[in-house]
């Protein structure tokens with residue numbers, strides 16, 4: 636294989652640039668040329684790509700976001716758009732494609748595999764919502780950000796004896812909320828994966844207050860509801876001074892954590908190794924600290940796994 640391309644697609648995630656740099660450097664070492672596709676699948680459809688130069692890419696590795704840009708591209712879901720993407724790939728003599736993104740990105744890659752384009756997927760999403768892997772690039776950085784922000788929120792909540800409902804990202808997946816709540820010893824946790832009701836939540840907060848806990852942090856996954864709607868209800872039912880804090884986009888940006896940088900680098904190298912060996916139609920993941928790869932169709936069909944043990948641990952920390 637002499638020429639490959641790489642793209643980032645879907646939501647940006649810290650670590651994408653490190654994966655990109657790793658793909659470019661390791662492919663160049665193997666004598667391959669790498670084209671960087673701009674704005675995800677849109678760049679393939681509109682033929683927007685450039686030859687990546689490994690020597691130029693120094694500062695990019697530790698930066699957040701994605702230097703190639705990313706776009707949600709509906710055209711890739713149409714037959715016409717897909718054919719244009721394949722045409723661009725053929726026109727430039729591209730023999731393999733590395734796609735960095737989440738579930739949607741891999742569905743696009745799966746389609747290209749169907750047209751005979753070998754692809755390798757690198758999981759890049761802060762949500763950690765890919766069932767086949769224990770880890771996705773960006774998750775660790777975002778978890779660090781949430782813990783840092785929540786610690787600051789807690790200072791003021793404790794000073795004023797308030798309750799804070801802190802809403803965190805994750806789309807339909809509660810992992811960011813679950814792992815941060817466990818790390819922070821949050822007083823309550825609300826996830827899309829588990830049933831909850833406002834009365835039981837209020838009773839829990841009242842019980843904690845009666846036991847001497849003067850303030851509380853309620854971690855709420857965005858997939859479970861809105862903090863701005865829940866906070867006034869808690870205030871009304873309990874009389875506790877309650878505030879909502881929606882962390883928002885601070886969770887997406889920032890310098891990737893060393894863990895994300897390391898995994899991104901390892902995954903970039905592995906993606907190139909596989910393509911170099913003529914292996915395609917795989918997605919990379921992590922299992923017990925090892926980088927593993929799965930057939931793309933099988934990986935996308937795997938059912939989501941919820942860490943109930945960790946959920947129960949959080950529930951059990953406070954009476």
Ligand code: ADP
Nearest residue numbers: 645646676707708711736737738739740742743
């Ligand atoms: P993520 O990769 O983070 O899950 P999205 O779900 O937005 O993000 O998907 C990213 C892009 O992948 C979409 O904008 C679209 O271009 C492409 N994509 C998603 N689903 C499909 C599909 N079924 N067929 C082809 N392309 C798809």
